Amino acid sequence: MTWLRALREIVRSGLTIERTRLEPLVALRAAAGVAIVIGLALWLVSPAYAASSALGAFSAGAATFQRSWRPRKVIALAAGAGLALSTFLGYLAAGHLVTFLLLLATWSFVAGMAWAVGPTAGIVSAATVAGMLVIITLPTSVGQALEHAAVIALGGVVQATLILLFPIRRWGAHRDALADALAAVADYARRLSHDPTAPFDAKPMMTARSAAAVTPSQARRRPAALHGPRGLAERIRPAVAALADPRVGAPAEGPGRDRAREVLGAAADVLDAAARSIRRGTPAQVPSGAMETLRIDEGDEVLEGPARQAAVRLASLLGEVLETADSCDTHVVPAPARGAADAPPLLRPTMFRLVPVVLRAMRRELHRDSPVLRHAVRLATVACLGYALGTALPLGHGYWAPIASVMVMRPDFHQTYARAVARFTGTLVGVALATGVVQLAHPDAYLSGGLAVVSAALSYLLMRTGYVASQSFTAAYVVFLLGMGGEAWDQTVRDRVLLTLVGGALAVVAYVVFPAWETPRLLDRLADWLAANGRYAAAVVRGYGDPAGQRRADVRQALLASRDANAAWGEAFGRAKQEPVRHRGLTRREAEDAQEAVQSLGQAAMLLETHLPERGARPVPEAARFAEALEADTAQAAREVRARRNPDWDRVEEALDAWEGADSGMDPVVRRGAELQLQALEELATAVDRTPLERDVASSRQERHARAEEEEESRRERDTGPAPPPKEEG
Incomplete structure (x- = not known):
């Protein structure tokens, strides 16, 4: 994909609004939380407190729109607490530049590592870094810093309370x-x-x-x-x-x-x-x-x-x-239906018990080739560099540069580039609109607060679709909020635009300097998928070889592992298509052919899974030997693919040849499924062959397989006679 075409796609997708993804009632509820916090702070304290508390309420509300299966009120509380802690610690260190940069680097690194848990944790953690950069400019003492942290946490509590009092479409x-x-x-x-x-x-x-x-x-x-x-x-x-x-x-x-x-x-x-x-x-x-x-x-x-x-x-x-x-009106989990839920429910840890899980996930990513670790290093470096650069430039509001970088950076290049472009475009539009409104209306603190609430509501409404449009209203929200806190509008327009551009440029340059491209890892992803599909196919065939000892749970776990590997391959292949690099050992056509072949292997295994025999059925020893050969050959082939060598299926072919002369008296479905699996493996070998000579070898291998099928069909006709004609002709 060329850069110009990528730019057009980003702008088009960022401006496209899908009505089915809009949640107006949820957006209205989140905006009401922001309005309550702003109104109380303006009435009881001051516009400066209103600005900090509104940022907390806005971030907590935005966190509830992230894709998470936990209750939204829990997400709001966690986001508010994290933002309050980050802002308080940031203020304590803000008096000394070196100390603050060390804290910012550490906090940003941990926020980047949070992507090991998932996108929601990564995005919410990045918001706490942005909050640290903004809020530390408001308080003037440790006591005021504690008060600001408290009102920020209050914003999360207000959002959680509204979710509890006004539930919208539970579950x-x-x-x-x-x-x-x-x-x-x-x-x-x-x-x-x-x-x-x-x-x-x-x-x-x-x-x-x-x-x-x-x-x-x-x-x-449930x-x-x-x-x-x-x-x-x-x-x-x-x-x-x-x-x-x-x-x-x-x-x-x-x-x-x-x-x-x-x-x-x-x-x-x-x-x-x-x-x-x-x-x-x-x-x-x-x-x-x-x-x-x-x-x-x-x-x-x-x-x-x-x-x-x-x-x-x-x-x-x-x-x-x-x-x-039909039991949809019942809120009590019934006894499992006939085989419908023969396993206990899948449980996820509570928020407090999630801490060791998060630490283990982060520890697993502490290796050189981890995209998450590289993202954390990039995030920490860019946040500190952006803050130092923004402070040194004579523009004012230097924190906008690192905020722009932190909020657009993702572990993969395409999303970082897309969000950097979308954020800059949205900022231009949002600041221009907000500036025009301020020039015409000259709003006071209360009117600025009202305009900020309206902007927040529209930003929430478009948060899941139309990223450029959503960022426009987010930019307008910040302008109105800063105006409410005492910042003049003419101080924010040029500074915010230029520093947003600097922050976006830093994010893109950081990825180019310290990349984590998916393209060079395509063969590893393909090898992982091949090995996982091989284990799944072997687990299914093994059930025919030993019906009495088969464990459906093993087949299920192998299927889930195969799906995870398939998803990892699909995500990597999709990202690789959008990266400005090319794989030297795997062309786009070869990757697509290999994908189709590995899918065919899984499809053949799935067909056999439907007809798995009962425990009392007659064992098929040939199936057991084929399963062992299949698992061994696919595991070896995965290593060969990683090393850019051509795989072979000698053990699988030998097991199938030995099966050919056996008289097991079994259902022919499993034998046909085994043939389909070998056919898929041969297609994979053809897809990843490196030289014309090797392609000729693969072609001859397919010809041998075709001849073997013809000989098998001839042998069956000799033993059983010709196949009966179709019934409509009889």
């Missing part, structure tokens, strides 16, 4: 996450009816799993509809895939395919109805005829074999989904 984010997961499976079922090999984006499922992790207090109050459907959706996804795939499910053409399309369409309708029910908290309204279509009677012989098994399983799971969704 709304959790309901949306679960509903989105069910809707994603519904969309997948519809796409499968037209394209049996359609891909599935697991992000909604991962988001739903993250939302399902609750604190012990939340677990006691609505019943949020306890179960996620696990059912996880089991429905492979069922619809197994039904649609002609290699292990319904035939490619004929009445069986038509019946499969009907079942998939009805399943999508049921899942959509369940998603609407959970999202709105109302009983599910299933279209008439959908459940009748899903009924597979004994006399229904259109679907046969594995396809029939998948359809029966799908109908049973959908019935459980509707049963759980």
